[in-house]
Amino acid sequence: MIRTTVFPAAEHVRTPWRNGRGTTVELARQDGPDGFDWRLSIADISSEGEFSRFPGYRRVISTVEGAGMRLTVNDVPGDDLHRFVPFWFDGADHTECELLDGPIRDFNLIYRGDRVAAHLEWCRPESDAHLVSRAATTLLFNAGADLTVQLSDGQGESGTSLTLGHFDLMRLDAHDAPAATHRLSGAPDSDYCVVEIERIV
Structure with a gap:
């Protein structure tokens, strides 16, 4: 879950x-x-x-x-x-x-580089943008206009839809759940950052 x-x-x-x-x-x-x-x-x-x-x-x-x-x-x-x-x-x-x-x-x-691995990337939503949460912890930081996230349960089923306002942060903790693909939609200037964190020890 x-x-x-x-x-x-x-x-x-x-x-x-x-x-x-x-x-x-x-x-x-x-x-x-x-x-x-x-x-x-x-x-x-x-x-x-x-x-x-x-x-x-x-x-x-x-x-x-x-x-x-x-x-x-x-x-x-x-x-x-x-x-x-x-x-x-x-x-x-x-x-x-x-x-x-x-x-x-x-x-x-x-x-801590000796305990966790991290990946960070800045993005902008396209017509059919997706966020794939495959790491133990995935964080989505919205630095632009409202960004709507259609969450998935990792089993191919759509779940809750929520809107992140300017400078809101969403944290997804996988707890051994399978990778999930979440749909994103927002204005062209809705810059957002995806941070993936995985424990290595």
């Missing part, structure tokens, strides 16, 4: 950074024996500076609002990161953020 959980944007709780340069909203997480195994969050960044380090973790970051940013990792400047372009780096790296043109909002995945 696939368990479905929706985290609406209306319930987001913002936590200010200790340095006063931004705020973070934790969207979802999975705890492990010593801290979290993975965590999804969005952050508002209002000024440039150094990122906190997370030794033992991998990170993926994308701009979802604003002009974008440029990251310098271990003194090596990177490319400009405009909206919906993911950037992967090691949480232990010395990483500095430069804003391209004012404040931004970003989307973050951080995970």
Whole structure:
């Protein structure tokens, strides 16, 4: 059986950074024996500076609002990161953020690479778009206009239909259920992100 959980944007709780340069909203997480195994969050960044380090973790970051940013990792400047372009780096790296043109909002995945494998992809709905949930945990984050999801039970039968609003998150936990194909529909600008997480130990 696939368990479905929706985290609406209306319930987001913002936590200010200790340095006063931004705020973070934790969207979802999975705890492990010593801290979290993975965590999804969005952050508002209002000024440039150094990122906190997370030794033992991998990170993926994308701009979802604003002009974008440029990251310098271990003194090596990177490319400009405009909206919906993911950037992967090691949480232990010395990483500095430069804003391209004012404040931004970003989307973050951080995970223990020795415990879980992760895949992240940004998409836009087409006329007949589908989400195939084959991983232990699949997360769908809506960064655009309303996105309708027709859920499947994994046995070929259609189930509940739900609509994800702007910045809503849906989590699907498979619990050994077979892969399921869910139908997606939305406006052409309904950008969304699919994150698949599989435990490896």
